Amino acid sequence: MITFQRASKAAIKWASLSMLKLRKAARAKSGYGCPACKKPVVGFFRYGANPRWGCPSCGAxxxxxxxxxxxxxxxxxxxxxxxxxxxxxxxxxxxxxxxxxxxxxxxxxxxxxxxxxxxxxxxxxxxxxxxxxxxxxxxxxxxxxxxxxxxxxxxxxxxxxxxxxxxxxxxxxxxxxxxxxxxxxxxxxxxxxxxxxxxxxxxxxxxxxxxxxxxxxxxxxxxxxxxxxxxxxxxxxxxxxxxxxxxxxxx
Ligand SMILES: [Zn+2]
Structure with missing residues (x-):
């Protein structure tokens, strides 16, 4: 079931993920890490109310x-x-x-x-x-x-x-x-x-x-x-x- 709320959450998640990719491309320091994929990351992408929800590398x-x-x-x-x-x-x-x-x-x-x-x-x-x-x-x-x-x-x-x-x-x-x-x-x-x-x-x-x-x-x-x-x-x-x-x- 696609609701407006869910579509909106997906759009914000996409924008947040895009921003992280730009920061990575600009060689921002990787100050964070993901224990699930063991990769250093520059941050986490927003989903719903959590601004640091997803690993940009594996999605964890x-x-x-x-x-x-x-x-x-x-x-x-x-x-x-x-x-x-x-x-x-x-x-x-x-x-x-x-x-x-x-x-x-x-x-x-x-x-x-x-x-x-x-x-x-x-x-x-x-x-x-x-x-x-x-x-x-x-x-x-x-x-x-x-x-x-x-x-x-x-x-x-x-x-x-x-x-x-x-x-x-x-x-x-x-x-x-x-x-x-x-x-x-x-x-x-x-x-x-x-x-x-x-x-x-x-x-x-x-x-x-x-x-x-x-x-x-x-x-x-x-x-x-x-x-x-x-x-x-x-x-x-x-x-x-x-x-x-x-x-x-x-x-
Ligand atoms: Zn990960």
Whole structure:
């Protein structure tokens, strides 16, 4: 669905990207870097309300750069030879990183046909029945699309090995979560949740939903990292690091 708002955001993004290309052509000093593609950059392009959203080299978003930086710095780790389930794998920098670090990399999506990615499997999280299969399940901007997030969190919990963890990122606002349903019109969902195919708008209580599913939760926010790191990589967002502890429910 093309709306005026979206077309306007795209135009501003294009203008911002063009400006960065001009600055690069003028040999501006590359004071910044992108952890996703490892390239020095002269700045980041604007998208929506964020003036430093995208990497001009690879297009990586702030959340993708945050995950890449945490993998670089040891804030997030994949066990050697571990198995990683990557849901909605449309972040090229992270696909390469997971492929390199995981012994068993499984990209998956409800609509695998829209990806040009070898080995991608069809996966409906509402009917996801794996048991103690994965070390890491990564789902960025996925949970706001599923009909029953309690069921999906429970399915993800079951699919993780003990000691495994889910790295979840969702669009967040500072008000309590508002749930929608499939019966709502696309126009209504765009108006209430910011995008036609979103089914809810999460607030800080997403944390409670994760804990209710049995996880131990740590939240990793870009704003808690050093100012130098935040600025150099233009990091933003929060990762909900949901761990399935070694002894179920006891620690
Ligand atoms: Zn990049």
């Amino acid at each position: 978003s702030p959340r993708q750069r945050l995950v890449a930086h945490l993998l670089d710095s040891g804030g997030l780790t994949i066990p050697p030879g571990g198995s990683v389930l990557h849901i909605a794998p449309n972040e090229a920098g992270l696909v390469r990183r997971f492929q390199a670090q995981a012994g068993d990399y499984v990209p998956a999506d409800l609509h695998p046909e829209v990806y040009a990615l070898e080995g991608i499997i069809p996966l409906d999280l509402m009917r996801f029945e794996a048991s103690q299969r994965y070390d890491v399940i990564y789902a960025s901007h996925v949970m706001e699309h599923v009909e029953d997030d309690a069921l999906v969190l429970s399915n993800i919990y079951a699919a993780l090995k003990f000691g495994g963890e889910a790295w979840l990122i969702v669009p967040l606002c500072d008000k309590p979560t508002i749930d929608g349903h499939r019966g709502m019109s696309q126009r209504e969902r765009e108006k209430r949740f910011g995008q036609w195919d979103h089914i809810r708008q999460y607030g800080p209580d997403f944390a409670d939903r994760i804990r209710t599913a049995g996880f131990s939760l740590e939240m990793i926010a870009a704003r808690d990292l050093s100012q130098v790191v935040q600025d150099r990589y233009a990091l933003d967002d929060v990762i909900f690091r949901a761990r399935k502890l070694q002894v179920d429910g006891l620690r």
